[in-house]
Amino acid sequence: MKKGWISYPYIFWMILFTLVPLILVLYYSLTATDPSGVTVFTAENFRTFMQPIYMKVLMRSVILALASTLICLLLGYPVAMILSGRDLSHRNLMVLLFIIPMWMNFLLRTYAWMTILDRKGVINSLLGMAGLPQLNILYTDAAVILGMVYNFLPFMVLPIFSVLSKIDRSVVEAAEDLGSDSFTVFRRIIFPLSLPGVVSGITMVFMPAVTTFIISKLLGGSQYMLIGNLIEDQFTRVYDWNFGSAVSIVMMLLILVSMGVMSRYDKEEMGGGLL
Amino acid sequence: MKKTVKKLYLFLIYLFLYAPVFTLIIFSFNNSKSRAHWDGFTLRWYGELFQDRQIISSLSYTLTVALLASLMATIVGTAAAVGIFNMNRLAKSFVMNLTYLPVLNPDIVTGISLMILFIFMNLKLGFVTLLLAHITFNLPYVILSVLPKLKQLNKHLYEAALDLGAVPLHAFRKVILPEIMPGVITGFLLAFTLSLDDFIISFFTTGSGVSTLSITVYSMARRGVNPKINALSTLMFIVVLVLLLIINKRSSGGEDSSGAKETAKLSNLI
Numbered sequence: 001m002k003k004g005w006i007s008y009p010y011i012f013w014m015i016l017f018t019l020v021p022l023i024l025v026l027y028y029s030l031t032a033t034d035p036s037g038v039t040v041f042t043a044e045n046f047r048t049f050m051q052p053i054y055m056k057v058l059m060r061s062v063i064l065a066l067a068s069t070l071i072c073l074l075l076g077y078p079v080a081m082i083l084s085g086r087d088l089s090h091r092n093l094m095v096l097l098f099i100i101p102m103w104m105n106f107l108l109r110t111y112a113w114m115t116i117l118d119r120k121g122v123i124n125s126l127l128g129m130a131g132l133p134q135l136n137i138l139y140t141d142a143a144v145i146l147g148m149v150y151n152f153l154p155f156m157v158l159p160i161f162s163v164l165s166k167i168d169r170s171v172v173e174a175a176e177d178l179g180s181d182s183f184t185v186f187r188r189i190i191f192p193l194s195l196p197g198v199v200s201g202i203t204m205v206f207m208p209a210v211t212t213f214i215i216s217k218l219l220g221g222s223q224y225m226l227i228g229n230l231i232e233d234q235f236t237r238v239y240d241w242n243f244g245s246a247v248s249i250v251m252m253l254l255i256l257v258s259m260g261v262m263s264r265y266d267k268e269e270m271g272g273g274l275l
Numbered sequence: 276m277k278k279t280v281k282k283l284y285l286f287l288i289y290l291f292l293y294a295p296v297f298t299l300i301i302f303s304f305n306n307s308k309s310r311a312h313w314d315g316f317t318l319r320w321y322g323e324l325f326q327d328r329q330i331i332s333s334l335s336y337t338l339t340v341a342l343l344a345s346l347m348a349t350i351v352g353t354a355a356a357v358g359i360f361n362m363n364r365l366a367k368s369f370v371m372n373l374t375y376l377p378v379l380n381p382d383i384v385t386g387i388s389l390m391i392l393f394i395f396m397n398l399k400l401g402f403v404t405l406l407l408a409h410i411t412f413n414l415p416y417v418i419l420s421v422l423p424k425l426k427q428l429n430k431h432l433y434e435a436a437l438d439l440g441a442v443p444l445h446a447f448r449k450v451i452l453p454e455i456m457p458g459v460i461t462g463f464l465l466a467f468t469l470s471l472d473d474f475i476i477s478f479f480t481t482g483s484g485v486s487t488l489s490i491t492v493y494s495m496a497r498r499g500v501n502p503k504i505n506a507l508s509t510l511m512f513i514v515v516l517v518l519l520l521i522i523n524k525r526s527s528g529g530e531d532s533s534g535a536k537e538t539a540k541l542s543n544l545i
Contacts, residue, residue, distance in 0.1 A: 007358025007370065010351050010414065014373045017411040021388030022376075024395060079288050082281050094285075096523075101292045103519050107474045107489055108508040111496045112295030115302065115505075122298055125312065150291070211381040214474070218496060228383055235387050235479065245391070248384050255381065 028245035045246035054230070058250070061227040064141065065209035068148035069156075072205045073198065075149070076156035080197070081190075083157070084164035095161070102154045110147050110218050117143055117219070139221035147215040148205075155204035163197030164190070195265070203262045207255055227251055296512070303505035320506035330507065333491040336402070340477075340487065341470035344409035349463040351410075352417030357451070359418065360425040374415045385412065386479030393480065400482030408480035409470045416469060417462035424458030461525050468518045471511075 032042045048054070083094055101109070116122045117138040124134045137143045167190065175185045213228030220226075227247065234244025303321070307314035324330055359370050377385055389411065393404045428451070436446035452459075474489035481490065488511060495504050 005358070007355040007362070010355030010358070010418075011370060011373070013351065013411070013414065014370075014376075017389065017392070017407065018373065018376050018380075018385075021392040022380075022384075024391045025384070025388045028391065075288065078284060082285050085281075097289065098292070100516065101296050103515055104296055104508075104512045105472050105474070105489060105492075105515065107492055107496075108299065108511065109295055111492065111504060111508070112299045114496065115298055116295060150295070153292070207381070211383055213383060214493070222497065231383055231387060235390060241391065244387065248387060251381065252384060 025245045025248055028241050029249045032242050045242045046250070048243055049246055049250060054247075057225050057230050058227055060225070061210050062254075064145060064148065064226065065206050068145050068152065068209050069202055069205045071145065071149050072153050072156040073201065076153055076201065077160060077198070080157045080160035080164055080194075083161050084167075091165070095158075098157065099154060106151050107214060109151060110215050113143070113147055113150065114138065114218055117146075138219065139224070141220075143219040144216050144224070144226075147219040148209045148212065151215065152205040152209055155208070156201035159200035159204065160194055160197035163194050167193050199262050199265050203259060206258060210254065210258075211251060299505050299512075300509045302502065303509045305502065305505075308502060320502045321510075324503055324506050324510075327503065329486075329491060330488070330503075333486045333488050336405075336485055337471060337487040337489075340402070340405055340409055341467050344406055344413055344470050345463050345466035347410045348413035348417050348466045349459060352414050352462060352466075353421050353455070353459050355414075356418045356421035356425060357447075360422065374418055377412055378415050378419075382475035383479075386476045389476065390479045400480065401485045402481075405477060405481045405485060405487075408476050409473065412473070412476055413466035413469060416465045417459075420462030420465060421455055421458040424455040428454050457525065461522060464518060464522045464525070468515060468522065471518075472515060 029045055030041055030043070031039050032044050033039050049058075079098075083091060083098070086094060114121075117135075118124075119134075119136055119138065121138075124136075127134055137146070171193075172185055172189055175189050176182075180188065211228050213226065213232045216224045216226040216229055217232075227250075231244050231247050231251070234240045234247065238244075304316050304318070305313055306317035306319065355370075359367055362370065386408075389404075389408045390400070393400060393407070398404050398407075432450050432454070433446055436450045437443070441449065472489075473487075474493065477487050478490055478493070481487070486494075488507065492504055492507060495501050
């Protein structure tokens with residue numbers, strides 16, 4: 001049991017297949033091949049990314065991700081509160097029911113929304129039967145935000161739920177005994193105590209939302225560009241690895257920075273498990 | 276009054292969550308290509324599914340890759356977990372950071388970075404590269420499933436076995452392995468499920484001619500809605516659902532009841 005060598009194959013594997021690839025991405029992002037075929041170090045790829053056309057893509061990704069994060073928070077916080085207020089036996093079943101749709105492959109879940117939102121799809125036939133005007137949001141920003149909210153809502157609800165259900169009931173009762181009405185109890189006691197969960201939730205929704213390329217491709221249409229689509233294009237269509245790597249590096253930095261910012265608000269209560 | 280509002284709100288949210296799932300399942304039995312009208316029950320799309328050569332080939336690739344990758348990851352990962360458990364602090368923190376790297380990295384970055392590596396290594400993108408990629412993203416989850424079991428282990432068990440004359444390998448096989456087996460099996464099932472479920476990393480690391488079910492669904496979906504995808508989705512959902520219910524049951528009571536990769540990621544973060 002004392003022999004460390006049995007983990008060497010793993011360490012070798014992980015260095016070769018996770019560390020080296022990332023170093024290669026960094027290398028490609030900092031180099032370019034000049035017309036004579038010589039590879040030179042340059043910041044040109046990052047400068048290309050600074051052009052307004054790409055900055056717009058970045059801005060749009062960030063704004064859509066922020067919007068879906070906000071909607072997830074507004075929709076999800078009440079869900080977490082209601083779930084955590086249930087008695088224990090009931091609660092586990094409700095949480096399981098909440099998680100099960102997430103177990104469907106997210107590609108399929110997104111595809112399902114194509115079926116629903118399609119011009120001749122479920123929603124429009126229901127609206128048609130009710131004599132209401134048609135709704136055409138497929139291939140718009142709204143559809144992309146809807147897809148993000150749908151796919152990532154559980155990531156907001158579960159951390160908040162896990163923190164809320166650990167709150168000591170007697171703290172709430174004490175506040176009530178001291179004469180607080182239920183809104184004050186929420187504002188002064190419950191919400192501040194649930195902040196670590198809110199912070200994890202925001203991080204957990206924002207990160208996949210800002211990096212997605214499938215939701216935008218399927219629900220936004222093939223011309224729709226988020227930063228994820230930009231990266232995908234560079235590797236599968238344009239074959240500009242240097243630029244694609246630079247965009248990937250920017251995306252990783254964006255995520256690192258947002259995680260760093262969020263973890264500053266999350267100092268005290270680390271290490272609470274899910275459920 | 277307040278209770279009714281709560282119930283209604285929860286009902287609407289669950290409706291939102293389940294509507295797409297049920298739409299897919301219901302329309303997979305619809306006897307018409309339309310996505311809006313119900314033209315009677317049929318199993319036609321399921322029948323066509325099993326005659327579609329592209330789907331059968333991607334099904335066999337999906338299963339082969341998932342099985343091989345999760346087996347490899349389980350063997351290498353279990354050994355690694357035992358080694359990591361006995362490392363000193365510094366080495367352990369280095370290896371654990373290495374373990375969390377692919378878990379926290381966005382899938383698209385993992386995908387393109389592996390693709391760059393494979394092309395850099397002059398490996399032709401295809402079955403082999405797909406398998407290597409799947410082993411890579413499965414490994415951390417095996418380790419994260421086995422390590423907690425090692426921590427629960429009574430340290431003296433192994434020493435007792437040695438005192439009674441067992442050689443280390445024998446002691447490991449007869450004493451340690453049975454004790455950590457539940458974690459190993461959970462790790463294997465989790466790895467298998469993640470492999471079945473993966474799209475993004477497979478998308479970037481496979482080559483022409485070799486495609487998994489998710490990739491086939493993606494290429495079909497981009498051409499528009501197709502009832503065969505509904506049938507395929509329904510089957511995939513049921514398989515993954517059963518697998519995850521088993522995993523969930525196995526690890527219930529434990530800290531993480533991680534299901535999909537995202538849930539696993541989630542429980543690692545908070």
